[in-house]
Amino acid sequence: MHKITQQEKGSLSITALWMLALLTLAGVTLAEKVVTTVRQDSYRWRVIQAQWLARAGVMQAMQILQIDASTQDSLPPYDALNEPWAFQPAAFQKVPCGNGYFEVGYLDNAVPGDRNLVYGIYDENRKPNLNKLPGDLLARLPGMTPDKVDALLDWIDSDELPRKAGAESEYYQSLKQPYSCKNDVLTYLDELRLIRGFQELDVQRLAPLVTLFGDGTVNINTATKTSLHLLGLPKETAAKIIALRNGPDGIPFTDDDIVFRNPTQILPMLQKRITISQEDQIVIKGLISAGFLGVHSSYFRIESTGVIPGKEMIRKTIIAIVYRKNRNELKVVRWIE
Ligand SMILES: [Ca+2]
Ligand SMILES: [Ca+2]
Incomplete structure (x- = not known):
């Protein structure tokens, strides 16, 4: 998987996007028929179709999240793995659309079965939020030392007062290539490398264990x-x-x-x-x-792949992080395509 664009997006109307996706697929199919004389063009169109199929998968997932929210029968609402958003092969496994299909799922080694692929949406609330953990819990993470814990807490807190083993702007400004302490939460895990004591290995080690989304629950x-x-x-x-x-x-x-x-x-x-x-x-x-x-999840990761089968199979994957405030408010907060 490679990143082409990374952008923040606002609220999207699911129906509008679905319509757009289907219209585009229809349009692309039609357009493809017109230009099949040039082989290169055909390949390009197939790539575009795969991209739109992946988008259709994201829309399907968002709709299921919305339906789940509107059928909540308890207050406060709960979310669990036996609900349709978490696992539903009928809606997420090889769903035919246009000239191909889409799949929504994620790898989970803890789950037995074929390819360890779970056909469903991954809730970010199944992991602790690195931005919200207090020092004693940060210390439980692999590779953590008291120095790194203090440096991370200083990086996040709004003040410029270094902890006992921490570091604020005074330290970072003294570096060969100086920069300021962020004094705010991490947006991307890669930012860890800017913090004193952290290395690429920490990013790799922590990625499967923590999230940066949500209130910390x-x-x-x-x-x-x-x-x-x-x-x-x-x-x-x-x-x-x-x-x-x-x-x-x-x-x-x-x-x-x-x-x-x-x-x-x-x-x-x-x-x-x-x-x-x-x-x-x-x-x-x-x-x-x-x-x-x-007992509740509010941030969800949708991993959708559009596939155009053929001699030269084309696969395009989109990862979308969606924030669900309530049944009427579903917001895409990150889009990696
Ligand atoms: Ca069971
Ligand atoms: Ca600080």
């Missing part, structure tokens, strides 16, 4: 085992919670999954269904009251 219904561990729970407890969540069949995305519908339900349900130490209960209680553990 990890959704207990979708959280990975590693996320729960990073929040302060022992690995065994994290594994027990995931096993409980998977339900009697032992796998996620199915009807028998156990769902936490409300934050107040988390502790009583865990006490009732699994053996959980007093110590872990205190940790969970603290996480819920500090807003680090909840």
